[in-house]
Amino acid sequence: xxxxxxxxxxxxxxxxxxxxxxxxxxxxxxxxxxxxxxxxxxxxxxxxxxxxxxxxxxxxxxxxxxxxxxxxxxxxxxxxxxxxxxxxxxxxxxxxxxxxxxxxxxxxxxxxxxxxxxxxxxxxxxxxxxxxxxxxxxxxxxxxxxxxxxxxxxxxxxxxxxxxxxxxxxxxxxxxxxxxxxxxxxxxxxxxxxxxxxxxxxxxxxxxxxxxxxxxxxxxxxxxxxxxxxxxxxxxxxxxxxxxxxxxxxxxxxxxxxxxxxxxxxxxxxxxxxxxxxxxxxxxxxxxxxxxxxxxxxxxxxxxxxxxxxxxxxxxxxxxxxxxxxxxxxxxxxxxxxxxxxxxxxxxxxxxxxxxxxxxxxxxxxxxxxxxxxxxxxxxxxxxxxxxxxxxxxxxxxxxxxxxxxxxxxxxxxxxxxxxxxxxxxxxxxxxxxxxxxxxxxxxxxxxxxxxxxxxxxxxxxxxxxxxxxxxxxxxxxxxxxxxxxxxxxxxxxxxxxxxxxxxxxxxxxxxxx
Amino acid sequence: xxxxxxxxxxxxxxxxxxxxxxxxxxxxxxxxxxxxxxxxxxxxxxxxxxxxxxxxxxxxxxxxxxxxxxxxxxxxxxxxxxxxxxxxxxxxxxxxxxxxxxxxxxxxxxxxxxxxxxxxxxxxxxxxxxxxxxxxxxxxxxxxxxxxxxxxxxxxxxxxxxxxxxxxxxxxxxxxxxxxxxxxxxxxxxxxxxxxxxxxxxxxxxxxxxxxxxxxxxxxxxxxxxxxxxxxxxxxxxxxxxxxxxxxxxxxxxxxxxxxxxxxxxxxxxxxxxxxxxxxxxxxxxxxxxxxxxxxxxxxxxxxxxxxxxxxxx
Numbered sequence: 001x002x003x004x005x006x007x008x009x010x011x012x013x014x015x016x017x018x019x020x021x022x023x024x025x026x027x028x029x030x031x032x033x034x035x036x037x038x039x040x041x042x043x044x045x046x047x048x049x050x051x052x053x054x055x056x057x058x059x060x061x062x063x064x065x066x067x068x069x070x071x072x073x074x075x076x077x078x079x080x081x082x083x084x085x086x087x088x089x090x091x092x093x094x095x096x097x098x099x100x101x102x103x104x105x106x107x108x109x110x111x112x113x114x115x116x117x118x119x120x121x122x123x124x125x126x127x128x129x130x131x132x133x134x135x136x137x138x139x140x141x142x143x144x145x146x147x148x149x150x151x152x153x154x155x156x157x158x159x160x161x162x163x164x165x166x167x168x169x170x171x172x173x174x175x176x177x178x179x180x181x182x183x184x185x186x187x188x189x190x191x192x193x194x195x196x197x198x199x200x201x202x203x204x205x206x207x208x209x210x211x212x213x214x215x216x217x218x219x220x221x222x223x224x225x226x227x228x229x230x231x232x233x234x235x236x237x238x239x240x241x242x243x244x245x246x247x248x249x250x251x252x253x254x255x256x257x258x259x260x261x262x263x264x265x266x267x268x269x270x271x272x273x274x275x276x277x278x279x280x281x282x283x284x285x286x287x288x289x290x291x292x293x294x295x296x297x298x299x300x301x302x303x304x305x306x307x308x309x310x311x312x313x314x315x316x317x318x319x320x321x322x323x324x325x326x327x328x329x330x331x332x333x334x335x336x337x338x339x340x341x342x343x344x345x346x347x348x349x350x351x352x353x354x355x356x357x358x359x360x361x362x363x364x365x366x367x368x369x370x371x372x373x374x375x376x377x378x379x380x381x382x383x384x385x386x387x388x389x390x391x392x393x394x395x396x397x398x399x400x401x402x403x404x405x406x407x408x409x410x411x412x413x414x415x416x417x418x419x420x421x422x423x424x425x426x427x428x429x430x431x432x433x434x435x436x437x438x439x440x441x442x443x444x445x446x447x448x449x450x451x452x453x454x455x456x457x458x459x460x461x462x463x464x465x466x467x468x469x470x471x472x473x474x475x476x477x478x479x480x481x482x483x484x485x486x487x488x489x490x491x492x493x494x495x496x497x498x499x500x501x502x503x504x505x506x507x508x509x510x511x512x513x514x
Numbered sequence: 515x516x517x518x519x520x521x522x523x524x525x526x527x528x529x530x531x532x533x534x535x536x537x538x539x540x541x542x543x544x545x546x547x548x549x550x551x552x553x554x555x556x557x558x559x560x561x562x563x564x565x566x567x568x569x570x571x572x573x574x575x576x577x578x579x580x581x582x583x584x585x586x587x588x589x590x591x592x593x594x595x596x597x598x599x600x601x602x603x604x605x606x607x608x609x610x611x612x613x614x615x616x617x618x619x620x621x622x623x624x625x626x627x628x629x630x631x632x633x634x635x636x637x638x639x640x641x642x643x644x645x646x647x648x649x650x651x652x653x654x655x656x657x658x659x660x661x662x663x664x665x666x667x668x669x670x671x672x673x674x675x676x677x678x679x680x681x682x683x684x685x686x687x688x689x690x691x692x693x694x695x696x697x698x699x700x701x702x703x704x705x706x707x708x709x710x711x712x713x714x715x716x717x718x719x720x721x722x723x724x725x726x727x728x729x730x731x732x733x734x735x736x737x738x739x740x741x742x743x744x745x746x747x748x749x750x751x752x753x754x755x756x757x758x759x760x761x762x763x764x765x766x767x768x769x770x771x772x773x774x775x776x777x778x779x780x781x782x783x784x785x786x787x788x789x790x791x792x793x794x795x796x797x798x799x800x801x802x803x804x805x806x807x808x809x810x811x812x813x814x815x816x817x818x819x820x821x822x823x824x825x826x827x828x
Contacts, residue, residue, distance in 0.1 A: 059701070079704040080704030083704040084704070095696060095699040095816070097692045097695030097696040098695065104688055108688055108700065108703045110687050113705070
């Protein structure tokens with residue numbers, strides 16, 4: 001879409017600085033947004049993108065700097081002022097009330113509070129018109145709780161448009177969308193821009209940034225490190241700017257695997273709800289080897305992770321750890337056997353959000369020396385351990401006493417990784433270890449897993465990302481409906497061949513017939 | 515036969531409506547608080563202070579309606595304390611609520627002892643008198659039951675409608691409900707969650723105060739320490755029973771009141787002589803628990819009930 005370079009400046013940020021404790025989330029950031037322009041705000045998790053937008057919208061107050069909208073300074077700390085000035089924000093975590101209807105959510109706070117009527121009739125017509133103009137179809141009478149994620153996002157956008165927003169801020173809007181929904185969103189944004197709105201699009205997905213934006217601003221560690229026209233750059237350059245270093249693919253050195261550390265033979269586990277159990281699974285995890293588990297989500301990955309993590313016991317079949325059948329099997333027994341876990345959901349099962357970094361760091365080993373002596377916690381030792389993880393694994397945080405919910409996903413994952421690896425595990429269960437992480441964090445986690453493998457650990461890498469499995473694994477199994485394919489050595493299978501297995505072909509006669 | 519006689523008597527229905535009135539005031543008050551996301555366990559104590567303050571004001575010479583206003587203000591004052599501690603400071607709503615109940619109850623008895631040091635039985639005031647609605651009060655059975663009540667009872671029933679309309683038909687009600695469902699949505703629309711929640715707790719507590727005042731100024735004509743007697747806790751259950759809807763909650767209050775009116779009358783029947791009276795006293799509570807179990811299964815709790823909102827927290 002063609003834009004005049006001299007178009008009116010609708011938004012100007014000047015020297016915005018924000019600190020959370022010792023962490024500088026935004027460091028003197030200045031930029032301008034013009035009418036009818038889409039700028040992408042690119043940066044890794046924790047680079048300060050969301051903080052910056054929350055300042056602009058008035059959720060946070062900046063420690064220094066000013067915001068100007070349409071030439072008028074915006075008073076800090078008042079979302080109401082931002083809304084009145086024409087700034088609309090689509091939050092990453094939707095700010096919708098699930099038990100209320102779409103229309104109620106849109107109407108909330110639009111008129112004066114003390115007006116005697118809601119005025120739903122006129123509002124309904126206006127929402128219908130906006131839906132049509134911007135291609136945002138959604139039923140205004142539906143309860144938000146019944147809507148899909150994509151529909152909820154449309155409601156968020158409608159909320160902003162209903163208030164005559166001239167500047168739309170979208171915080172990681174595509175993180176929750178399917179590819180089809182993303183295409184529809186881009187369609188909506190193009191319509192908005194054609195109507196003279198301006199958009200700030202926050203993302204760390206390079207493909208989308210290239211597809212939708214006119215200019216890209218890159219944030220790193222809270223600083224604005226680059227501002228380029230999208231036409232003058234490419235994905236590789238952007239990635240380097242974002243990470244601040246050359247991106248290198250992980251390299252696996254050739255090396256002979258050691259003895260089997262964990263062996264499953266013909267193991268069955270029961271179904272849990274909609275999740276299939278394991279069905280006659282044979283698996284050997286060897287020292288110094290990364291075993292990749294490819295498969296479409298929900299095909300028994302959770303059951304295998306639960307089994308190895310100690311949450312589930314085999315219903316049939318045998319399990320041997322270090323050549324011995326474990327007497328009883330529990331999460332504690334798994335930890336004692338040197339199994340380290342990187343759980344699939346770092347928020348729900350990996351950490352306790354309101355605990356400090358120190359407390360989270362010792363969650364699995366708090367009862368052992370040196371963290372606990374004669375039944376008393378040694379918090380100094382625990383804090384030392386947390387500090388060590390923070391340094392070694394580059395966890396960006398205000399300090400070990402901070403609550404872990406303050407951390408970005410990538411930094412949270414680094415703490416979990418550190419907690420798992422610092423114990424010197426024999427077996428590492430890495431379930432979706434890089435889901436939702438940005439490039440820098442992904443590379444970091446991958447290199448650490450490879451280093452653990454080179455040091456002699458057996459790694460089980462469970463991932464829905466086939467590229468990741470293929471790049472990292474010495475041997476690959478495909479899981480399908482709780483059954484495991486034979487082990488394929490690295491480089492012997494093409495992605496297409498593995499994809500066939502992932503679709504269920506090759507698993508004996510029953511599935512061939514199906 | 516006995517039960518049928520009771521159910522067909524106007525006095526039973528009149529008693530039901532009368533017993534329900536204070537519950538309706540306080541239940542609506544609690545419902546407003548909870549709809550905004552704040553559980554107000556101060557209700558029991560706020561009813562006591564309302565009962566005392568209204569009665570004391572009238573005893574000291576104000577008019578009856580001024581007494582109601584004083585009861586309401588007393589309730590709002592404790593509501594302000596509750597709201598300040600739970601909303602901007604985000605303290606535990608359970609702890610603060612129980613603390614307010616203890617404080618308000620103790621304040622009432624302290625003030626009573628202080629103002630009437632040498633009185634052995636509490637003085638009586640001239641309470642609200644039944645107000646017969648011309649015409650309507652002549653309808654057989656319904657007339658004496660519904661239309662020969664005191665002005666405060668009529669006010670309670672009017673309030674059911676008012677609270678419903680405000681909650682569901684006005685922008686203020688929308689904002690209040692949203693604050694109880696997802697305060698972030700209120701914040702993101704440029705409204706102050708703190709102001710809305712504090713306002714709801716203060717107004718709701720005012721209604722609880724009036725509910726208490728009904729006891730001293732309409733039902734009885736004097737103040738006793740034990741007179742609220744767990745009604746506040748019943749109201750908390752009624753809010754759940756009513757699935758956080760004013761109409762259903764008021765219906766629950768009437769149901770509970772009917773059981774209460776029934777048990778008093780059953781005690782006086784020949785059957786009542788055979789059964790210990792404690793069993794009858796138990797009836798409304800047991801039936802309420804049963805109804806609660808049956809009714810509240812599908813209830814939609816305000817999603818952010820008891821969740822403090824801290825602006826700017828990640």
